[in-house]
Amino acid sequence: MNAEETDVVLDSLPDAVVAAMEVRDAWRKRKGQQDGLEFLISDLARWRPGTAVRVAFLDGDDALHKDVADATRQITDACNLRLDFGESGGKYRRWKTTDTAYAAEIRVSFDKGGFWSLVGTDSTDSTISDPLNGIGGGPGQRSLNLGGFATHRPDRWQGTVRHEFLHALAFHHAHQNLRGTCEQEFRWEDDPGYVPTRDDRGVFVPDAQGRRPGIYTYLGGPPNNWPRNKVDHNLRTVESPDVIAGPFDPKSVMLYRFQPFFYKSDPSACAPTGDGLNLSDGDKRGLDLLYPHTEAELHRLGERATTALETLTGEESTANRSVFEQRVIDLLGEW
Ligand SMILES: [Zn+2]
Numbered sequence: 001m002n003a004e005e006t007d008v009v010l011d012s013l014p015d016a017v018v019a020a021m022e023v024r025d026a027w028r029k030r031k032g033q034q035d036g037l038e039f040l041i042s043d044l045a046r047w048r049p050g051t052a053v054r055v056a057f058l059d060g061d062d063a064l065h066k067d068v069a070d071a072t073r074q075i076t077d078a079c080n081l082r083l084d085f086g087e088s089g090g091k092y093r094r095w096k097t098t099d100t101a102y103a104a105e106i107r108v109s110f111d112k113g114g115f116w117s118l119v120g121t122d123s124t125d126s127t128i129s130d131p132l133n134g135i136g137g138g139p140g141q142r143s144l145n146l147g148g149f150a151t152h153r154p155d156r157w158q159g160t161v162r163h164e165f166l167h168a169l170a171f172h173h174a175h176q177n178l179r180g181t182c183e184q185e186f187r188w189e190d191d192p193g194y195v196p197t198r199d200d201r202g203v204f205v206p207d208a209q210g211r212r213p214g215i216y217t218y219l220g221g222p223p224n225n226w227p228r229n230k231v232d233h234n235l236r237t238v239e240s241p242d243v244i245a246g247p248f249d250p251k252s253v254m255l256y257r258f259q260p261f262f263y264k265s266d267p268s269a270c271a272p273t274g275d276g277l278n279l280s281d282g283d284k285r286g287l288d289l290l291y292p293h294t295e296a297e298l299h300r301l302g303e304r305a306t307t308a309l310e311t312l313t314g315e316e317s318t319a320n321r322s323v324f325e326q327r328v329i330d331l332l333g334e335w
């Protein structure tokens with residue numbers, strides 16, 4: 001394994017996208033508390049169970065499109081949602097950056113750096129946008145990126161495809177949903193006396209005495225270059241009622257594959273034990289929770305959406321609605 005393959009490149013959305021999400025989520029949270037609709041944030045993230053979500057590609061060839069589509073079958077086999085790639089005679093649906101109407105809800109690209117995806121219905125939320133980079137929920141914007149796949153696929157690329165498509169189906173990172181003690185298990189700080197030392201690519205490495213960089217230092221250097229607040233945002237536990245969380249699942253494909261030095265103990269109980277390729281049983285259970293098959297559960301979710309819609313539309317005239325409010329009403333109206 002060469003150095004490049006051991007690098008930890010974390011998937012993260014552009015800061016402009018995250019900032020827009022935070023503004024929107026703060027509004028939804030306030031609204032939810034005010035109206036007794038606390039489930040709003042998690043419910044609105046998922047696509048309506050039983051429907052087909054369209055996928056389109058910006059670049060890449062037919063063979064790559066087929067491989068990506070094939071890799072997602074493990075996901076759709078485990079839940080009541082279909083992914084429609086528009087396959088016809090070996091050709092797959094495409095989208096363009098000039099589109100003004102949605103060619104697809106999930107708009108895949110291979111031309112940006114890194115791997116990332118908007119979460120669930122954020123993929124069609126035009127208030128979530130990084131216009132400078134063409135990333136966001138608008139029709140001509142990338143919602144899911146598999147950087148470099150058109151020229152070179154990483155080891156376990158199918159696992160990367162599944163990880164990003166699970167985001168696109170409203171999954172968050174398992175390490176933030178944990179019920180365990182993994183935040184305390186991370187080595188946030190450098191070993192005492194660590195002398196900042198970099199390899200020829202600028203990556204922070206142990207110093208001459210074998211003292212190791214901590215997570216803040218390591219992620220502060222290439223290839224991630226994250227400031228501390230971004231590390232906190234992505235790795236600190238979010239104790240939030242909006243996140244549908246199961247027990248900590250070390251086999252989940254949603255876990256980052258950190259190197260051993262990220263943890264205080266080796267082996268760590270918080271380190272992933274899955275193959276990084278296939279969905280775990282926990283991932284499959286999570287999918288079935290989000291996109292249930294049973295009539296009773298579908299009915300319950302539908303009723304909840306109807307109640308929320310009635311609460312929200314009964315309040316004030318259409319003219320006074322903010323873009324956030326209108327978006328929520330549009331989403332609930334699709335149930
Ligand atoms: Zn991720």
